[in-house]
Amino acid sequence: MLNPSCCPLLFYKIFPFLRWWPMVNKASNKADLIAGITGAMIVLPQGVAFATIAGMPPEYGLYAAMVPAIIAAMFGSSWHLVSGPTTAISIAVFAAMSPLADPGSPQFVSMVLTLTFLTGLFQLILGLARMGVLVNFISHTVVIGFTAGAALLIAASQVKNFFGIAIERGAHFHVVIEQLVLQFGNINPYVTAVGAVTLATGILAKKFIPKFPYMIVAMVVGSVLAYFINLEFGVEVTKIKTVGALPASLPPFFLPDFSYATIHKVVFPALVVTMLALTEAVSISRAIATKSEQRIDGNQEFVGQGLANIVGSFFSGYASCGSFNRSGVNYASGAQTPLATVYASIFLVLILLLVAPLASYLPNAAMAGILFLVAWGLIDFHHIGSIGKTSMAETVVLWVTLLGTLVNLEEGIFFGILLSLSLYLYRVSRPAIDPVVPAKEEGAYHFVDAHGHHECPQFRIVRINGAVFFGAVDYVQNGLTQIDESNPDQKSVMIVASGINFIDVAGAEMLAQEARRRRKMGGGLYFYRCKDSIYKFLRKSDKLDDIGEGGFFPAMSNWIKPIYSTLDPEICRNCKYRIFPECQTHLPDGEARTA
Template sequence: MIDLKACPLWLYRLFPFLRWLPNVTPQAFKADTIAAFTGALIVLPQAVAFATIAGLPPEYGLYAAMVPAIVAALWGSSWHLVSGPTTAISIVVFASISPLAEPGSPQFIGLVLTLTLLAGLIQLAMGLARLGMLVNFISHSVIIGFTAGAAILIAASQIKNFFGLDMPRGAHFHEVLIQFGSHIPDIQPWVLAVGVVTLVSGVLAKRYLQKLPYMIVAMVVGGVVAAILNAQFGSDATNIRTVGALVASFPPLSLPDFSLTAIKQTLFPATIIAILALTEAVAIARSVATKSDQRIDSNQEFVGQGLSNIAGSFFSGYAASGSFNRSGVNYASGARTPLAAAMSAVFLLLIVLLVAPLAAYLPVPSMAAILFIVAWSLIDFHHIGEIIKRHKRERIVLALTFIGTLVDLEKGIFLGILVSLMFYLYRTSQPSIRELVPSHVNRDNPRRKFVPADIDTPGCPQLTMLRVEGSIFFGAVEHVQKHFRNVDESDPQKKHLLLTSRAIGFIDLAGAELLAKEAARRRKLGGGLYLVGVQPDLCEMLRRSGQVDTIGEEQIFRRKGDAIQAIYPRLDSEICRTCRVRVFRECHIALPDGTPREAAG
């Protein structure tokens, strides 16, 4: 028996599923099985619809939900993310390839497979290059806004199925609302009845029958009610549609078009799809992880998504990403490990092969009702309320992401990321700069404790001590320079500036040049710039940029006490003679020129 917990690190990186495989206990396996079966039922009508949107034969949607889902689950990092065809990616696939070939034609399919392979290779390369850190710029507010917006889109996409209306597929959110308002007189009462019964039974089962999978309970109840109504009044009278007949076959092997022309035609759209799919997948993984208290490895998620699309291109699948519907259902159904996502693909295959005729009787309004419940559970009302009440800037990010997602799923994510990055850059470009003064408590302590300056703790008339908390980079140079100049412009006597550098996190070439120019400027004024508590990174940048000589190594100190002892003799003795502040202990002993304080009077 191999002890998986004792495997070397390289083996975990090569086969990441070895990390969670020991967690598949009998209880976890049971929960994963139930979640997998539920997810397989959910994806049946969706996969067919997505393939149709992408301009592919219906079975290609089923194929895209099989092999890619297994590979992504085994080589990803999320416990609950389920990969497969999505609405947004399907739309992009159709828009990219339809100008090049007739939808549904062999040429079209070949180009889609090439597109999928290239997208997977790009995603894999990004993962191996450890570019997953880029998703760290997706803030929590963006994820919550995206989740809420996507949940609304899920519900909106099911309105026509829940009410039995004939509405165009793929319409925008506002168009769905307009269409629904104009089609209210056309609501099918029996279809609505099945949907309402399913919805109510699902809510009640979730609340009172917690030991049973409420989704399956709701599906069974809805299916039985639909069967009774059809038997009583006839399907032509009730207009209750079902999923329909499914193609029963294994995902056949396929070969992308490797011609240079096909690669040139699909490389750019493949890059777009790769980035959009990664953004969507990681955003979904992180949004679900906030509920399950899991840590997502973005680099591993990139690798998993890339491998899933590479594998899918050779098994008749088209570009896949994280599925919000299936991932939400997977989590809500109680999945414990990624095995649930992998088994959902297996169950989907078994359902297609063995019980396709039975699945064809599953009512479409029942599926819509289940997705209504899922969509409601995905909206994080608690954190939305906290953000609205307490965080002004995050409130803007949340609102723009939510509205942008309703308009366009991927653009909503990018809009939220862009706005949050703008706020981030604004904050980092204005690092906190505080004036410090020596503490009057324990004045003789050689550690020289500094405290923030205020009205009750005046500072030295000639020396200003500032603490920069943040990074001095090209975007923050103007802000920092303004603070430096305000020191002597507001009081010409303050020609000396001591900068405590321990809280400076990062400095680039522009920041190093700023310090050098400030040192030269203060020397012309008859003072100086002094650095204390310089961190190794700051010191290294000053040396590499050649600015150490300009600033002067004798101006750089390790401790505050050493800095004050070196600076005090450089102060103007005449100003010190009449000074009554005397913030330094040296002030009580002698003037800067060495005259004893008693003799100075």
């Protein structure tokens, strides 16, 4: 057995499975075998369903769960993440590629495998460049909105199969709804009965026998019902179509189309699938890791997913990523190491060789019923309701993403990301600028909110929380300028700077400009509890001469004494507030107070 202490750190990066390989033993092998069998049973109906969503021949959904799953398990960082076809990726593939070629055709399959290769290449480059942080910029709200929109597109794509009506494949969501209404009188009762019974069976099986794969139960019941209906009335009357027999073979080797014309067409959709796939993979692996108490390396996950799609594209596997359902089942089944995923892929091959001919009895209507159930499960009603109650801005992001996805899947998610980032930048470009006053407790060095307290007529203290960068410069400068515009006597300002965590060149220049402006007015700009990093940046950018070395006061220092001496004695003479201790005994010029 390999000893990790003998392997250089570079080996762990190139062969990450060396980290967990020492964990493999007889007990873990037994647990992984059981988890692998369970995983193979789960992915069988899912793979066929997902391939149907993607517009691929049914067997390609199973191919995508074989070789890519093994590569992702061996070269990723998660012990429990299981990769393969998913609903979101499948609908993204269908929406992006169906306008370019007829779904299911050889040209369509070839272009999808090219897209898969490019997706893997982009993922690998991002991983090697250590850009795993990128997925943090896709907000949870955008993912929820996109997933809900994708779920509605899944359901819309199956309306014709569920009701037995003629709708052009790849029709837009609103066209599907329109055609359903127009052709309501042409609904095929036999086809609809099979779909409805399959749907109802899936719902009941999921509720009452949750440990058993509800999709398999629903498929069997729907297939048996369709068989007897066809036996009774004849296929010519019922017009119940089936998926057709799956080829009982290993994933065939396929060389993606690397022509310029094809790459030019699929490169943008590949970018969309890349970000969506990485978001899913990293999010799912982190969610599972919180239960298994494992540390996830986002960059290594990028590498693992990239290699999985690159290699998978040569073995007829269309774009894959981490699957929440399969990963959750894998962990719940007691998987100890990624070998569980390897075993699941091997068992899937064996199952395919045994049951492939039975797919000829699976009606398209039954598949539609199952996909309706899948689509319903994708819509996160709980979080959608929660977002609607808590944040108007996030609600707008949610619905823009959802509705945008219904119109155009690729543009929908990008609009959602762009709007989400825009709202974030708007918030960070408006750091809090709150007036404060010294706490009245004896010996206290902290400040309290100025609302409800008297402030010095000549001296304003404000607390700034946030970054003072190029996007926030104008807002902060306006906030400081408004102080003397509303009260011309407040020529001096002290910033409680403990909440300023970042400053750039534009921010430093603005503060220097403000200091010069206030000095010309006869006042000054001062800082209390400025972080060392901020102070060093101001010094490196040569702004301390403008602000003044004496304008910075550390925590628990006597800042009021030097500032008080710069104030106008005549204004202090008639001031009734006297909020500072010095105000009680003498004027700024040293004259003792008489009363």
